[in-house]
Amino acid sequence: MTALRPNDYSAFPDAAGRFGDYGGRFVAETLMPLVLELEQAYAAARADPGFQAELNGYLTHYVGRPSPLYFAERLTEKFGGAKIYFKREELNHTGAHKINNCMGQILLARRMGKTRIIAETGAGQHGVASATVCARFGLPCIVYMGAVDVERQKPNVFRMNLLGAEVRPVTAGQATLKDAMNEALRDWVTNVDDTYYMIGTAAGPHPYPAMVRDFQSVIGAESRSQLLEMEGRLPDAVIACVGGGSNAIGMFHPFLGDESVRLIGVEAAGYGLDKLHAASITGGRPGVLHGNKTYLLQDSDGQIQDAHSISAGLDYPGIGPEHAWLNDIGRAEYRTCTDAEALDAFAMCAELEGIIPALESAHAIAKVGQLAQEVGKGGIVALCLSGRGDKDVGTVAAALGRSI
């Protein structure tokens, strides 16, 4: 399975948007010219020091970067292995890593002269981040959200409305995240002149997986320099939860060339891998959906199957194409965590560290103890704490059979 590893990870994706065999641009012809236009516009922005300076300014003064790297002492003591650090993305404005990407994309959309923003959301975190940057820059924002998710994430729907966004419930298909993405693509193909599609994860047609990764790589780049400053060396392992995989690829990417650093992604095993889950790499196989070739949960006819995770942000039947590739070449390793394990980790983190993590991030926390023990005393493990858990208290209470 292990293909040759490249010497230079920054050479990926290639000109066709490929990470090995994954990625690409599988969109309707109507969208192809728009995707190519976006690729050119992003390449120009990326090379423009003025764009980077503007983005860095907003990341500092609006988002609140850099986020701290925090030594999770009590969690470290509990497991008795390597030192565990948390990269505190939950302290960003809007409470998650999603804003890093939205800030980059809104500046790009403005640069491209687009006047209408559309986005998809599952848990509502990307929707809230999109609505936030649209409010900040005075652009109309339409967020597609599965009707099932609208029902189970009501506080985030209200937040988006407060921020001036229009939330359009999607009843097609299973009425969850993948259907919201279908509907956003239908909007984009219908409104080709003025609309910018702000994808929330490192997936979709090229250049989205690379662009979202670049905007999220601030997570890993900061972690890397913070660790060098605090510990004088690189970590032995880095761990993050993976749905579409944007926080994980942002955390991993600056470490890809550091072959001594193990990279661990944690997929949502839902009710269990033999039942409904959202572990696309562990339980799926390669296919084509939403503009890219990647691992997907699907049946023998190529129909996409329902995903399930207690965490709405991981409840997606695919994964970003760079993760698919990193898995196949053996550079990153993907493990799984069930709903029940994530709930235990959610409580453990709150009780030991005084941090209520997002249920998404709790999947990584659930696996960090074992990893710290594998690495052993004297080692260092860095975990991306991608979001805060305020949004999840209702879900957790319901799962524990308590009322709020």
Add this chain to the structure above:
Amino acid sequence: MSRIDACFSRLKAQRRSAFVAYVMAGDPDPAASLQIIKALPGAGADIIELGFPFSDPMADGPAIQLAAQRALKAGMTLVKTLDLARAFRVGDQTTPIVLMGYLNPVFIYGYDRFAQDAAQAGVDGLIIVDCPPEEADPLADALDAAGVSLVRLAAPTTDDKRLPAVLRRASGFVYYVSVAGVTGVKEADAEGVRPAVERVRKASGLPVAVGFGVKTPERAAAVARVADAVVVGSVLVEEIAGALASGADPAPPLLAAAARLADAVHAAGG
């Protein structure tokens, strides 16, 4: 000569445009679907565009989304879609069948095996909505080897600079997506699409079919005066939805609608 090429040269001699009827394989169930496609040539369909269902039809409007859901619920698969084509072909050696859908089911089937099985089932062409020319070569190689056309799509956003790349390796006919949007929602403006159709025809040397926004016989006739073929789908599958809602047999209203559209296209001249 392929069935598609023969169909267009026959119609050209008659100075007529082709009426292309789109239905979803297995909608509302495999048996009723076979009955419908067997009767479509008699209702005036020159070419049958047979959709194969996908769980996530990103380029389709509500009518075809629901058709795909009905078909999937009735157990339809790509394998069974080929069975349907094969069963149709037993009684009809001339009407071209073009399958239309999304890439993943074909990818999972395996391009080479699919191309061979499709050719053997009497399928003449394949339209894949989410496979632009940049990604099409592996599939085109397999289909070429089996003698099945990969029908290329051009859109209102396809400019002159891009058009040659879109038409490279084109065969059979070119499908011009007449509106920026999903199937069955916006309506095409026949005069508005004329320059694009002429541009695509000139650049490809192939017949040009227009679809995505044709709903009424009047509009179908107007488009027929501009294009070599007119594709209608959403309003046909809506007849199935309507009949099911009232507990009626879906075939008669669908075939009646197809006949009205076919008559309008054929009377308009090519």
